[in-house]
Amino acid sequence: MKKGIEFEWTPSCEESFKHFKEILATPPVLGKPKVGEPxxxxxxxxxxxxxxxxxxxxxxxxxxxxxxxxxxxxxxxxxxxxxxxxxxxxxxxxxxxxxxxxxxxxxxxxxxxxxxxxxxxxxxxxxxxxxxxxxxxxxxxxxxxxxxxxxxxxxxxxxGDPTETTSIRWMLHVDGATNQTFGGAGIILESPAGVIYEQSIKFEFPISNNQAEYEALLGGLTLAREVGATRLEVCSDSQVVTSQVNGTYQARDSLLQKYLEKVKELSKQFEEVTIQHVPRERNTRADLLSKLASTKPGVGNRSLIQGLIKEPAVTLHLTKINPSWMDPITVFLESSKLPDDKKTTKALRREAAKYATIQGQLFRKGLSQPLLKCLHPDQMDYVLREVHEGCCGHHIGGKALARKLIRAGYYWPSMMKDSKEFVRKCIKCQENDNFHKAPASELSPLTSS
Structure with a gap:
């Protein structure tokens, strides 16, 4: 047109323009969303x-x-x-x-x-x-x-990281920690794609070290189930927990037995769960999380999930508690309630001065010994059997057994009598005891004529 050539709109130009409008109306990459469609x-x-x-x-x-x-x-x-x-x-x-x-x-x-x-x-x-x-x-x-x-x-x-496509197992690291006031658990769950979930749980109830390890394991299995993990590899630095779950150790404690049943029941919801013992050096991150939870709540802990548990996952419930010798003393020390008989009241006051209650548990005081935990009659047979023939017992006599029970921190009024009776009924003691060769009946002395 600058050279003076006259512009002419030909049919081919019209066809090209229509094609250009179609391209602009329907772009090949991005589209316009339809109203009401998700x-x-x-x-x-x-x-x-x-x-x-x-x-x-x-x-x-x-x-x-x-x-x-x-x-x-x-x-x-x-x-x-x-x-x-x-x-x-x-x-x-x-x-x-x-x-x-x-x-x-x-x-x-x-x-x-x-x-x-x-x-x-x-x-x-x-x-x-x-x-x-x-x-x-x-x-x-x-x-x-x-x-x-x-x-x-x-x-x-x-x-394309081959480690993210070939591996389908989730890695779970758990650890529990306890101190004099609180307890805590640290959980680190890593997906096959490398996404890491960190959880710190604080326990607001008295808890032992093995119980804290089981609570951490249960919390980790629950977290893995919530995020949809199917195959799980668990790492823990507690040899007791890992050996009991794998069947190497036997769970003797009734509370740990219930924890073990809970873990096995929860593991059935996964396709595969393997647990292995790792040194503490390889479980440092979970150990730090558990110590963080057992001390005090943190502030601004990145993407950390902080939990609070007020009751243990497993508890022991006694269906029926029989009356025992501890009931009158405990009632008097906690509520100052006395019987109607004056003679019984005087004896109860004199006897209750030897005892103290700490968090609902009765203890006996002594001049030259620490506080002794008073046992219910339903618990005496288990304690006698464990001290006499348990992992640290060696079938000692009745008097030695009673003294060993006191050193272990237990007490009940008839412990000397019950210890002698228990040793007398022990089958292994009767089979291997060194009996004296004495006649079955007493000898009658005869005087010579």
């Missing part, structure tokens, strides 16, 4: 980047609607994979609010981010993000086929 969100992360893809399904075809990508910087590079997933979800909501407000969004993922964000005991930035995400009506579905996930993976340039 949108599906896919996430992908690496160590340095994150990406999200929003698609809409038309039959069996997924049409891309929009995508978001971001390079992680500064402190974001040190986030755990679970935090990076939550951050990718939050950034998607912040950059694409018009889609999330006008459509029902369904997130498809193979990670347990839904269970973690819905926990009420989150701490730090994860709690803040969970509150921000709660304003949107977001639903979660398990990811069955890849489809648009391949596009999200392409955006973050995933190279």
């Amino acid at each position: 949108l599906y969100l896919y996430l992908a992360i690496t160590d340095e980047a994150m990406a999200a893809v929003l698609v809409q399904e038309e039959g069996k075809v997924q049409q891309p609607i929009y995508f978001v990508s971001k390079a992680l910087q500064g402190a974001e590079l040190r986030y755990s994979k679970l935090e990076k997933l939550a951050l990718a979800l939050l950034i998607s909501f912040c950059r694409l609010p018009q889609y999330f407000q006008g459509h029902q969004v369904v997130m498809r993922t193979d990670q347990g981010i839904c269970q973690i964000l819905q926990k009420p005991d989150l701490a730090g930035r994860m709690m803040t993000w969970a509150i921000q995400l709660s304003q949107y009506d977001l639903q979660y579905e398990p990811r069955h086929v890849i489809k648009a996930q391949a596009m999200a993976d392409f955006l973050v340039e995933v190279t």
Whole structure:
């Protein structure tokens, strides 16, 4: 036209223009979402980047609607994979609010981010993000086929880590800790994709060391079941717990037996559960979490899930407690209640001065010995059998058995008589005792004439 040539609109130009309008009307990459139809969100992360893809399904075809990508910087590079997933979800909501407000969004993922964000005991930035995400009506579905996930993976340039695709076992590290006032448990669950779930549990009840290890194991199995793990490999530095679960050790304590039954019952909900003993050096992270829970609540503990348990998972309940010699003394010391008989009242006051109650348990005081735990008649037979022929017993005599019971910290009024009677009825003592060769009847002396 600059050279003075007259412009002419030919039929071929008209055909090309129509084709150009069709291309502009139907772009080949991104599409316009249909009103009222749900949108599906896919996430992908690496160590340095994150990406999200929003698609809409038309039959069996997924049409891309929009995508978001971001390079992680500064402190974001040190986030755990679970935090990076939550951050990718939050950034998607912040950059694409018009889609999330006008459509029902369904997130498809193979990670347990839904269970973690819905926990009420989150701490730090994860709690803040969970509150921000709660304003949107977001639903979660398990990811069955890849489809648009391949596009999200392409955006973050995933190279394909063979350790994340070949291994299907979840790794669980548990540890329990106790001190004079509190107890705690540390749980670290790692998915095959490398997403790490950290949980710290504090116990608000008296607990022993073995009981804390079992509580940590039960808490770890519960967390693994909530996030959808099927194959689990458990690592614990407690040789007692691992050996009892594997059957190497026998659980003699009635409370530990109930814990063992609870663990086996919970393990049946998985396809495969293996537990192994590891040195404390290989279980340092779980040990730190358990000590953190047993001291005091932390502040800003990253994506740490902090829990609080007020009652043990397993308790021993006595169906019926028979009356015993301790009842009048305990009632007098706790409520100052006395019988009607004056003679009995005077004797009870004199006898109760030798005893004390600590947390509902009766103890006998002494001048030159520590407090002795008073036993109920239903418990005496078990204690006698364990001290006499247990793992540390060597079938001693009745008087020595009674003195050993006192050194062990137990007391009941007839312990000397009961110890002698128990030794007299012990079959092994009767079979291996060194009897004197004495006549069956007493000899009568005769005087010579």
